[in-house]
Amino acid sequence: ASAWAAVPAGPPDPILGISEAFKADKDPRKINLGVGAYRDEHGKPYILGSVKKAEELVNSTNPDKEYLPITGLPEFTRNAALLAYGEDSAPLKNGAVAVTQSISGTGALRIGGAFLARHYPHSKTIYLPVPSWGNHTPVFRDSGLEVRGYRYYDKNTIGLDFEGLKADLRAAPEHSIILLHACAHNPTGVDPTLEQWAEISDIVKERKLFPFFDMAYQGFASGSTSRDAAAVRHFVAEGHQIALAQSFAKNMGLYGERVGAFSITTKDAEEKARVDSQLKIVIRPMYSNPPLHGARIANTILSAPSLYAQWEGEVKGMADRIINLRDEVYNHLTHDLKTPGEWSHIKKQIGMFSFTGLKPEQTRALAEKAHIYMTTDGRISMAGLNSGNIGYFAESIDAAVR
Numbered sequence: 001a002s003a004w005a006a007v008p009a010g011p012p013d014p015i016l017g018i019s020e021a022f023k024a025d026k027d028p029r030k031i032n033l034g035v036g037a038y039r040d041e042h043g044k045p046y047i048l049g050s051v052k053k054a055e056e057l058v059n060s061t062n063p064d065k066e067y068l069p070i071t072g073l074p075e076f077t078r079n080a081a082l083l084a085y086g087e088d089s090a091p092l093k094n095g096a097v098a099v100t101q102s103i104s105g106t107g108a109l110r111i112g113g114a115f116l117a118r119h120y121p122h123s124k125t126i127y128l129p130v131p132s133w134g135n136h137t138p139v140f141r142d143s144g145l146e147v148r149g150y151r152y153y154d155k156n157t158i159g160l161d162f163e164g165l166k167a168d169l170r171a172a173p174e175h176s177i178i179l180l181h182a183c184a185h186n187p188t189g190v191d192p193t194l195e196q197w198a199e200i201s202d203i204v205k206e207r208k209l210f211p212f213f214d215m216a217y218q219g220f221a222s223g224s225t226s227r228d229a230a231a232v233r234h235f236v237a238e239g240h241q242i243a244l245a246q247s248f249a250k251n252m253g254l255y256g257e258r259v260g261a262f263s264i265t266t267k268d269a270e271e272k273a274r275v276d277s278q279l280k281i282v283i284r285p286m287y288s289n290p291p292l293h294g295a296r297i298a299n300t301i302l303s304a305p306s307l308y309a310q311w312e313g314e315v316k317g318m319a320d321r322i323i324n325l326r327d328e329v330y331n332h333l334t335h336d337l338k339t340p341g342e343w344s345h346i347k348k349q350i351g352m353f354s355f356t357g358l359k360p361e362q363t364r365a366l367a368e369k370a371h372i373y374m375t376t377d378g379r380i381s382m383a384g385l386n387s388g389n390i391g392y393f394a395e396s397i398d399a400a401v402r
């Protein structure tokens, strides 16, 4: 018999399954709002002008294809940390941030999970917001951590359950690890305000929790990379030691190039050197060393002032397009169609996604009858909308909820 005769078939990936159903649909009106990848006004993947220029610059130097060090391209990781922590960051100035390149944000989370499982002395439990990005649970479970949840989203208000969040963080055992989405929470699009972040920081301090930030959308929320890093920077300024996963998939549109970074703040340069050595020991048996090309592109942008300025403008352009789409969807539903229900959450939500509040049976009906695809929890990727399909989208929502 085959060695694999007893291997059970696993469930399909919920998001990639939507893309397959979308591909198979022949209706010309079809819209894919499932996958979290930015689309331009024509519904096409978008390569940033700054990325194209950086790639030309990289190629013009005829670079070799030698291996990178285990922790990646040193200039890139330095610049990535600077982008996240800001130039006034004390641990950065003191040479106390241990940072490694990673296989995009997912790889950063995985390195962080494995490092904490091995070296964090107090707890092996990580608390995730409920709900969270679907891959968080398997990433951390496979890293060797136990996964639990804290309240985050309130179905009734389609907003933050701040009281529930605070109560659950206060009730978590001291020294537990808590995962925080730095900005543009996926899947809800609901973020704490700066005042709420300050309160969360106080509770984390009181309860001696260990904050692990996932920053997959820096710049994508507000259009400003520094504003979107405000929570991370507040925690660092408050003296917390943090872990941080960064991704350049969304903000540079480098999805398939797999560019990211994992960092951890330490007491001083000597401690950082010890943490660095252990990060290498975690990474080496996973994949030896990270890919070159995307890190070179990202580093070229981060280190050349004119390209950096162009990139910041392009990030803002993507964020602004999404913010405008939110207003347009709201106006169509509330003013043009007088759709039953309250839709202001679509305008208030932040980042790539919106939790529409649609029920699973409504999302299924939208796929079957209107050829509009989203996750069954009612999450839509805003950038899949454009002037060509937004009217049809709003009318279909209107029909689905009446």
Ligand code: PMP
Pocket (backbone or CB within 6 Å): 036, 103, 104, 105, 106, 107, 133, 181, 186, 214, 216, 247, 248, 249, 255, 260
């Ligand atoms: N964290 C969150 C919250 C995300 O939404 C994503 C992307 N969907 C990631 C991490 C990681 O993405 P990537 O590995 O492509 O950088």
